[in-house]
Amino acid sequence: MHSLPLFVRLAGRAVILVGDGEAADAKRRLLERAGARIVGEDDAAAVLAIVADDDAAVARLKARGVLVNAVDRPALCDFTLPAIVDRDPVLVAIGTGGVSAGLAAALRQRLEGMLPAGLGELARGLYAARDTVRARFPDGAARRRAIAAALAPGGALDPLVDHDGADVAGALTGQDGAGVVRRIVLASPDPDDLTLRHARWLAGADRVTHRADVPRAILDRARADAAREATDAPPATAAAGEKVVDVAMMR
Template sequence: MSDWPALPIFVRLSGRAVVLVGEGEAADAKRRLLERAGAVIVGEDRADEARLAVVADNEPAAHRLKQRGLLVNVVDRPALCDFTLPAIVDRAPVLVAVGTGGVSAGLAAAVRQRLEAILPAGLGRLAEALHAARDALRARYPDTPDRRRAIGAALASGGALDPLRDHDSGDVVARITAGASARVEHVRLRSRDPDDLTLREARWLAQADRVTHRDDVPTAVLDRARADAVREGTDAVPVDSADGLTVDVAWQEGAA
């Protein structure tokens, strides 16, 4: 696995000071972005109140702010950046951030535009409905693994609450309960390369609660499963699943 150029995080800026240095179109764009996040924008003279700074076209100011202990973003100068600002898809409270570590803002923007077309306008409403249903879901599924499986099944592709489809304001708990089921899916490998998995096979592994596999199945393939999925090396092919989704991984006949 390649190293990430940076760790993606979301920072709460509401009511917090952020230094903004510079003028012109680039600075104005960053000002709008910071204001939308609720930041209190201050100048370099108030740097002691801030922990973050955004600098447009003023490298000396960037160095001064770094010396004062602030994390600094320098517009169009990735080598000088302590952090970068991603392209954002806003479906509040759902935010999707696309970054390239400062390598190509144009590519990040292009990916954002594609995602804008894919993610429904009502995705935020679905998030709020799930949040409002937490107590009811805990009551319906007091066991955490059972609750996680039921929600995961509803949110899966084609599920009752598939996040890539628009939904009305119906009963979220009822839809999750109706969609909860235990099942077994079978992945039959054609090569040792996990990138050769079909989209459906990769999705099954990502959603699996339990993974059964033969001893000769590559670790790289098994690592496509959730980290908290139960793994079981066995020669027996499961025919049913007592809990959630079981994915059985073996070689396609003649492919090993």
């Protein structure tokens, strides 16, 4: 392992930024998103620095013991900046040790499409459910097994499926929780035109209700064991714990 990945809390902390131009501006935006206080080279409080275009500054800062990222010069870097998928509070960082920023960016783009927008909300739900889950599973090993089962592929809280509004505590403790009905109105019969959210809903549905004119290619995006029901009357409610997706074509 060429580097140890770390997540550093920068809110309110001084970070040196040296340089001008597009590269420096991009790093400035990144530091601002992290809440850093951006300072000049002479600030003695800073222990991290990003240098865009000044090798002499890199040498001076390293001599002071400051850890330096030299943009596009991996051989000079004490640390590198990863490509980031942000699902606050979930952060996914992809690094190549400065070998290929393009590869890191391509992987980030693929992961952006795979990870639901509500993944951060799931993380907050898991945090909020800690006391309930501890009470239900006082044994640590049993608790870990229950959480692992819920988060496994196809599990009640599969993190690659959108769980908007899910009863996280209920899913972890074996309680049914409230059912949910989600509705999809299709503008196109082509399954490739499904939004990522709609594709995830179908993939996680227990039951799919649909109008007669909805193409089979769309319905096939639901998991194989999901019940399918052609109906002219969209369901108003779902059974306890049931995820229903209702699909219709735009008129």
